[in-house]
């Protein structure tokens with residue numbers, strides 16, 4: 001149990017781990033071109049729920065993103081990670097632990113998968129892996145998954161991975177076109193789920 005406030009930049013934890021089929025790792029300089037290709041391939045599926053994909057980034061912008069996200073990882077302010085094929089190193093999507101509250105030890109798992117690798121259970125596998133990682137290395141007390149209540153595939157991942165639906169925040173966000181959307185909150189917590 002951690003009850004002393006420390007500067008999270010001092011925390012030591014691995015920047016990659018493996019699951020049955022995946023290596024999940026922090027971003028690195030040089031990932032931009034391949035990640036950009038994955039975003040381009042998946043734009044149609046990403047765009048409805050991931051605003052970053054609505055206007056396609058140039059490869060150089062994705063390279064800037066992976067370098068910035070690496071800095072955030074080192075600062076421990078946001079832990080973006082890539083899902084890669086454990087055997088070929090191909091980038092299969094992105095995931096990570098976001099909206100971190102180190103005092104509470106609360107994390108939100110995010111994810112998207114490259115379209116050619118959807119429907120294989122890889123995201124569910126990544127969620128299990130990230131949950132274990134957050135418990136083992138980050139001393140998590142609460143792990144959330146949040147999604148738009150129209151995002152049935154994302155909600156299915158959360159349910160399949162054993163997360164509990166705690167509630168739906170109604171009219172929580174507004175889309176660019178003015179539509180108000182509801183946000184589902186799923187979670188696992190220490191003492192109940194692990």
Ligand SMILES: CC(C)(COP(=O)(O)OP(=O)(O)OC[C@H]1O[C@@H](n2cnc3c(N)ncnc32)[C@H](O)[C@@H]1OP(=O)(O)O)[C@@H](O)C(=O)NCCC(=O)NCCS
Nearest residue numbers: 045046049111112113118119120121122123124147153154
């Ligand atoms: C949400 C998203 C990541 C879900 O991806 P996914 O490929 O459906 O999720 P999984 O990798 O867990 O695969 C589950 C599917 O694979 C099937 N599957 C095959 N082998 C499996 C296995 N070993 N284990 C679990 N499921 C398996 C499941 O039956 C399921 O199929 P179904 O959708 O026909 O029911 C994907 O739709 C996506 O990237 N969407 C756009 C971005 C997004 O919305 N992100 C979330 C924001 S909150």
